[in-house]
Amino acid sequence: MIEVKDLQKSFGEAHILKGITTTFEKGKTNLIIGQSGSGKTVFLKCLLGLFDYEEGSIAYDGHIFSKLTEDEKRNMRAKIGMVFQGSALFDSMTIAENVMFPLQMFTKQSKSEMQDRVDFVLKRVNLPDAHNKMPSEASGGMQKRVAIARAIVNKPRYLFCDEPNSGLDPKTAIVIDNLIKEITEEYQITTVINSHDMNSVMEIGEKIVFLKDGLKAWEGSKETIFRTDNEVVTDFVYSSNLFKKVRKMYLEENS
Amino acid sequence: MTYLHNIGAYFLMIVEMFRKPTKWSVMKQLILKDIDDLIIGSLGIVAFIAFFVGGVVTIQTALNIDNPLIPKYLVGFATRQSIILEFAPTFISIVMAGKVGSFITSSIGTMRVTEQIDALEVMGINSLNYLVFPKFISLMLYPFVISIAMFLGILGGMAACVYGGFSSLDDYIVGIQMDFIPFHITYAFIKTFAFAFILATIPSFHGYYMKGGALEVGKASTTAFVWTSVVIILLNYLLTQMLLSA
Incomplete structure (x- = not known):
């Protein structure tokens, strides 16, 4: 907390x-x-x-x-793990090296232990075969997933x-x-x-x-934001017609 | 005030660079990579410039000696003195401020713009130690580059002298051995170490503390080159005054 x-x-x-x-x-x-x-x-x-x-x-x-x-x-x-807006992957390292980086810096694990952990987290973010790619070769979504993998690799x-x-x-x-x-x-x-x-x-x-x-x-x-009558919040969250309709439907269904 | 602030920030950066060292197993790799980028990667251009400028120094010296009473071996002597005392340590350092300095500023600046430095800080890594210290250590091999520049400069002078018909090979060799003062080599290497420190730290400072986007990375590289050159020239004057005129 x-x-x-x-x-x-x-x-x-x-x-x-x-x-x-x-x-x-x-x-x-x-x-x-x-x-x-x-x-x-x-x-x-x-x-x-x-x-x-x-x-x-x-x-x-x-x-x-x-x-x-x-x-x-x-x-x-x-x-602390952090996922930056632009992913902030180290562009001189491969995806596997990026993910392994926190382990190299903060743990005393052997190379094979680190490799196993990298394999595990890359699988966890659905990138099991991306180890040797450079960040510049990955799409925006892949880069975000690599950033998440790097953020969680050191638990x-x-x-x-x-x-x-x-x-x-x-x-x-x-x-x-x-x-x-x-x-x-x-x-x-x-x-x-x-x-x-x-x-x-x-x-x-x-x-x-x-x-x-x-x-x-x-x-x-997310439940209470539908019911709030705080104008500042509703002006921001329900600024689009689509969300206004969604809110209306939610309130009708749950009234 | 901005200048004073920047000078203060620069010295604080140097202190911070030595604190909270990065794990040696990681640092070792960074140093080897920087040796490859900054030292090995510069050898080609340094060799090319040193050889041909050495030749030009010889030609200029020979053409300006029009008194028949002045012995021909003075061409070799003047070339050796120019290259060892000034050309290799100072002129090559200005070239390196452009090549290595702009590389350091733009690579660190790009890391700043793309939040890679923030990522290091969030992980609890001393980003200054991680980024600047390996460059500082790699550039302690800079005297090796300058030694090659000295050798190739004198060699270039010899080629220009002999093949240009300005004097004989024997005269040139007599000239480059004449009145040799070993302290001049020491003086050149003291300057080289000082310039290496400047080459590692001033471009890093401009990259690390830059603000903005891609355009500002370019501007920071230019500013870093200007300030690195200015400091090298001033330091050259001060060290020459202290070491040679005492």
């Missing part, structure tokens, strides 16, 4: 996060949604420890990150995904969403996903935090 209390972050005069308090639960897919410029990426980078923040705290299973020593922070980061406790569906076709996007959800449940990881994609919200949003202007405007789940 990740507990965030009164998180505040500024860049010069610009106050980006204005005091966010929330929790992200273990074994669940937690989504952060909001318009562009609402502070989602800054929030995610604060959670990852890539940005320092002025006020508040972030606790990973009770350990407040800012109070850890450098070594403890390093150990904590080894328990992380926390998985962060920054817009994992951006640039993917709807079918591949659903495959990625379901893969993240399955992995979250299977390994009991605390997963936090930063997303714009309303399909993801409806498919896998077990907990949803809606940000607006650096503040938490609403939180709930």
Whole structure:
């Protein structure tokens, strides 16, 4: 579980996060949604420890990150898996080397043990034959799956995904969403996903935090988001006619 | 203020580069790869430039000695001094600032743009140690490149001198052995080590701290080349003043 209390972050005069308090639960897919410029990426980078923040705290299973020593922070980061928006695969390495990288850096496993683990996770993300390809030879969807494989190869406790569906076709996007959800449940990881994609919200949003202007405007789940009368949320989530109709049908069926 | 900030950030980067070392089994591979990219990969262009510029130095020297009282072996002497003292360590370093420097800046800058550096940081890896330290260690072999440049420069001078008919082979060989001061080689290698450090760190700094996209990667490479060259020239002046005029 990740507990965030009164998180505040500024860049010069610009106050980006204005005091966010929330929790992200273990074994669940937690989504952060909001318009562009609402502070989602800054929030995610604060959670990852890539940005320092002025006020508040972030606790990973009770350990407040800012109070850890450098070594403890390093150990904590080894328990974090991250899927970047652009996949961020190392382009000088093959797909298998990319996936093996966290094992080489943080474990004392033998080459064959590492190879077995790489084979296992590449199979898990449905890429059993992609070992020797370079990232540039892989499609966007494959790159995302490799990024997921690299993120989970060292059995992380926390998985962060920054817009994992951006640039993917709807079918591949659903495959990625379901893969993240399955992995979250299977390994009991605390997963936090930063997303714009309303399909993801409806498919896998077990907990949803809606940000607006650096503040938490609403939180709930994919079930409660249909019933909310919070105008800020409904304006954003049901901005398209299709989602308006979906909501109407859902409310009629469940009234 | 920006300059002061950048100078401070540069020195902080150097300190950070030595902290939290990467696992040796991984670092060893990175160093070998960088030796291949930065040292072995530069030998061709360095050999080509050194040989022909050595020839040009000889021709220019020979053509400017029009007094019949000046012995012909001075062509070899002047070529040796020019190549060992300045051409090989300094001129080749400026060429390397273009070749190796822009490679370092663009490769690290592209990693920044595509969030690969963020990926390293998230994993708890000291990205400066992982990316810059192997380049620094590989470039400690840079004096090897300069030794080859010295040898080929003098060889090129000899070829130009003999085949151009400016003096005999014997005169040239007498000239390159005349009044040889071994400290000049030491001086050249001290400069070379200093330039190697600059070649590894200034382009890395510009790549690592760049912001923006592909266009900015190109701009960072240009800026890195300019600053690497400026620092090499200034350092050359300071080291020459300290080591030779004392």
